[in-house]
Amino acid sequence: xxxxxxxxxxxxxxxxxxxxxxxxxxxxxxxxxxxxxxxxxxxxxxxxxxxxxxxxxxxxxxxxxxxxxxxxxxxxxxxxxxxxxxxxxxxxxxxxxxxxxxxxxxxxxxxxxxxxxxxxxxxxxxxxxxxxxxxxxxxxxxxxxxxxxxxxxxxxxxxxxxxxxxxxxxxxxxxxxxxxxxxxxxxxxxxxxxxxxxxxxxxxxxxxxxxxxxxxxxxxxxxxxxxxxxxxxxxxxxxxxxxxxxxx
Amino acid sequence: xxxxxxxxxxxxxxxxxxxxxxxxxxxxxxxxxxxxxxxxxxxxxxxxxxxxxxxxxxxxxxxxxxxxxxxxxxxxxxxxxxxxxxxxxxxxxxxxxxxxxxxxxxxxxxxxxxxxxxxxxxxxxxxxxxxxxxxxxxxxxxxxxxxxxxxxxxxxxxxxxxxxxxxxxxxxxxxxxxxxxxxxxxxxxxxxxxxxxxxxxxxxxxxxxxxxxxxxxxxxxxxxxxxxxxxxxxxxxxxxxxxxxxxxxxxxxxxxxxxxxxxxxxxxxxxxxxxxxxxxxxxxxxxxxxxxxxxxxxxxxxxxxxxxxxxxxxxxxxxxxxxxxxxxxxxxxxxxxxxxxxxxxxxxxxxxxxxxxxxxxxxxxxxx
Numbered sequence: 001x002x003x004x005x006x007x008x009x010x011x012x013x014x015x016x017x018x019x020x021x022x023x024x025x026x027x028x029x030x031x032x033x034x035x036x037x038x039x040x041x042x043x044x045x046x047x048x049x050x051x052x053x054x055x056x057x058x059x060x061x062x063x064x065x066x067x068x069x070x071x072x073x074x075x076x077x078x079x080x081x082x083x084x085x086x087x088x089x090x091x092x093x094x095x096x097x098x099x100x101x102x103x104x105x106x107x108x109x110x111x112x113x114x115x116x117x118x119x120x121x122x123x124x125x126x127x128x129x130x131x132x133x134x135x136x137x138x139x140x141x142x143x144x145x146x147x148x149x150x151x152x153x154x155x156x157x158x159x160x161x162x163x164x165x166x167x168x169x170x171x172x173x174x175x176x177x178x179x180x181x182x183x184x185x186x187x188x189x190x191x192x193x194x195x196x197x198x199x200x201x202x203x204x205x206x207x208x209x210x211x212x213x214x215x216x217x218x219x220x221x222x223x224x225x226x227x228x229x230x231x232x233x234x235x236x237x238x239x240x241x242x243x244x245x246x247x248x
Numbered sequence: 249x250x251x252x253x254x255x256x257x258x259x260x261x262x263x264x265x266x267x268x269x270x271x272x273x274x275x276x277x278x279x280x281x282x283x284x285x286x287x288x289x290x291x292x293x294x295x296x297x298x299x300x301x302x303x304x305x306x307x308x309x310x311x312x313x314x315x316x317x318x319x320x321x322x323x324x325x326x327x328x329x330x331x332x333x334x335x336x337x338x339x340x341x342x343x344x345x346x347x348x349x350x351x352x353x354x355x356x357x358x359x360x361x362x363x364x365x366x367x368x369x370x371x372x373x374x375x376x377x378x379x380x381x382x383x384x385x386x387x388x389x390x391x392x393x394x395x396x397x398x399x400x401x402x403x404x405x406x407x408x409x410x411x412x413x414x415x416x417x418x419x420x421x422x423x424x425x426x427x428x429x430x431x432x433x434x435x436x437x438x439x440x441x442x443x444x445x446x447x448x449x450x451x452x453x454x455x456x457x458x459x460x461x462x463x464x465x466x467x468x469x470x471x472x473x474x475x476x477x478x479x480x481x482x483x484x485x486x487x488x489x490x491x492x493x494x495x496x497x498x499x500x501x502x503x504x505x506x507x508x509x510x511x512x513x514x515x516x517x518x519x520x521x522x523x524x525x526x527x528x529x530x531x532x533x534x535x536x537x538x539x540x541x542x543x544x545x546x547x548x549x550x551x552x553x554x555x556x557x558x559x560x561x562x563x564x565x566x567x568x569x570x571x572x573x574x575x576x577x578x579x580x581x582x583x584x585x586x587x588x589x590x591x592x593x594x595x596x597x598x599x600x601x602x603x604x605x606x607x608x609x610x611x612x613x614x615x616x
Binding site for chain 1 (some may be wrong): 250251254255257258264265266416449450451453454455456457459460506
């Protein structure tokens, strides 16, 4: 039954002492979906994401990622996901090729396989001329595209993007989302957190987290209809207004 | 395993692309060896010795000739009387003087006992002491020459001999010191910075999310610096032997083994520091203030530990470099074997284990 569900959370909770960072959240993400994860700072987005990435254990509840249990099979989860964070995350003093080879190697791909995919990727990105250049010398937009490509280099089932477009100009952001769509079309599930509400509109479905709880989960269109809002911005404002945590 | 090799390769790229760090790493020992070896030497060479010979007899002339033939002094006989010497001292043109009283030779031959006066500039006590030692040595040698084998009654001739370093080669003591200092600096500072840099860049997150084992991250970070530090150690050793003519008396293999242990201790401390901080500056500052300065002060190669108040002596016991310094001195300069240094080695080993387990434990905490 769960064949097309790549992430399943049931009553997932993470508690730090008295503080309940993630409070009984339940949702599931389907294969090939672009799943937006929204919330103000401190709403529990990052904590939830860390659990799903196999970086931390939940306090209670159940969750599986790519069919693997977050309690017992963190290693298998890690093999099947990709990750890109808000910080630009390639090595500036390695060349484009060296970065690709390194991350491919870390994920255990064989050398010939890395070389084959690396050539394909470099020419797809139009970086053939720059392949031997240090990443530090590339413009930010290209770095970002390269970072995303590296995150999905090992063909993960799911890619987690933690505010991937922070500090990037609108045109590059638009191009970046083209890449996300392209990846989703090949069957990779995209789990993305963002601050930009216009980006939220690009997602297939959206979760809005407020104070550690899932306040809303639906398509952008349905959410706007339900809250009688013209844009996601308004939806988010209505939901987040009741937040208590941002006060402290 | 393959993943680890990929990682280590990447670390080497980092190191070799960073020309400045590389320069510091290998430039530092060279500069220190040259500085300590030639500029900051505590030996006294070619110092001008003002001599007033009021006796002008065979004995005084022979002694003066002996002094002239040593490489330590340039004899200046232009001063004629005591006043001239005292003026020269005040002006600073003379820093040591030797005065033979009239009738020196007669006293020596008739009474078997004679006096000379040695004046030195006490404002530079190290120099003064060295000059007195040299002159006493020359005088003693002369006494033995003129009365070979004779047991002279009522005269005590203190025999001074510097063990392990009879030529008074000042390079000897600081070579182990430079080794400790350079290895400490390279391993601790560079390793801690290398790990913290990944945190700053955000690549640490990527690595933690990857299937790569977190502990292997630490291992991969440490390996290049271990290799480079051993290369560095070899460089210092080669410089010491071929430039400063220091003789390695003990086993080279033992030296390398103990140094590897010390390097691992320093790497562990570096990793420990990197776990407690998130910025490269803090990491650098911590390793500089926390490790470099204690290494300089509490190792015993610059300031004698025995003269320190007990509280500082206590502090010195927790400075790894102190133990390493002792071991290197014992093996390199005295040629002692493992049976003489096992205690110090055990202390180093203990420190390594403690630092490493703290580093590993903290690294795990970050993940849960």
